[in-house]
Amino acid sequence: MNASAALVTRGVNEVQRLAINLGARSSTLTGLSGVGDTFGTCFGPLSRNRTLGMRLGRGETVEEILASMAEVAEGYATTFSLVEMIEKLPRAHRAERTFPIIYNVKCILDGSCTPQEGVRRLMDTKGRVELWNL
Ligand SMILES: NC(=O)C1=CN([C@@H]2O[C@H](COP(=O)(O)OP(=O)(O)OC[C@H]3O[C@@H](n4cnc5c(N)ncnc54)[C@H](O)[C@@H]3O)[C@@H](O)[C@H]2O)C=CC1
Numbered sequence: 623m624n625a626s627a628a629l630v631t632r633g634v635n636e637v638q639r640l641a642i643n644l645g646a647r648s649s650t651l652t653g654l655s656g657v658g659d660t661f662g663t664c665f666g667p668l669s670r671n672r673t674l675g676m677r678l679g680r681g682e683t684v685e686e687i688l689a690s691m692a693e694v695a696e697g698y699a700t701t702f703s704l705v706e707m708i709e710k711l712p713r714a715h716r717a718e719r720t721f722p723i724i725y726n727v728k729c730i731l732d733g734s735c736t737p738q739e740g741v742r743r744l745m746d747t748k749g750r751v752e753l754w755n756l
């Protein structure tokens with residue numbers, strides 16, 4: 623549970639950081655449209671995005687999962703859109719260090735790493751001050 627809490631909290635932080643860079647108010651991301659939405663999708667047993675992630679973690683491929691889902695897991699396409707947006711930001715050369723969760727999710731979804739490798743890389747990330755760039 624602690625690892626999940628850390629991942630979700632740091633995930634919100636990355637989305638917040640991107641949104642602020644694009645002109646959003648930070649309070650928008652700490653309200654229902656940010657933290658609230660993230661809780662629903664990460665912890666709701668019926669969540670489409672959570673279902674995609676759980677099935678990936680159990681060893682199915684992205685292709686198998688997407689082909690067998692009747693619904694759309696929005697997070698799949700959104701991950702690639704987020705990376706495109708990040709790479710247009712100033713200091714994009716530091717992007718993988720600044721947005722490690724988004725980049726690791728992309729790596730898992732595009733098949734360049736396994737879920738286990740993605741999680742291992744996140745766990746090996748050097749610690750730093752939590753709110754260093756907000
Ligand atoms: N329900 C929620 O808590 C949240 C939903 N969203 C996003 O909002 C959107 C709608 O969510 P819901 O209303 O819950 O979903 P829903 O499953 O109730 O409705 C989605 C609708 O899109 C249609 N659809 C799916 N693929 C399509 C395609 N290729 N072309 C045309 N129509 C297509 C489906 O037939 C369905 O009527 C989704 O992108 C979802 O990820 C975002 C945040 C929260």
Ligand SMILES: O=C(CO)COP(=O)(O)O
Pocket residue numbers: 659662663664666668669670671672696697
């Ligand atoms: O898209 C959503 C969160 O942004 C909500 O959809 P799910 O909760 O079904 O994953």
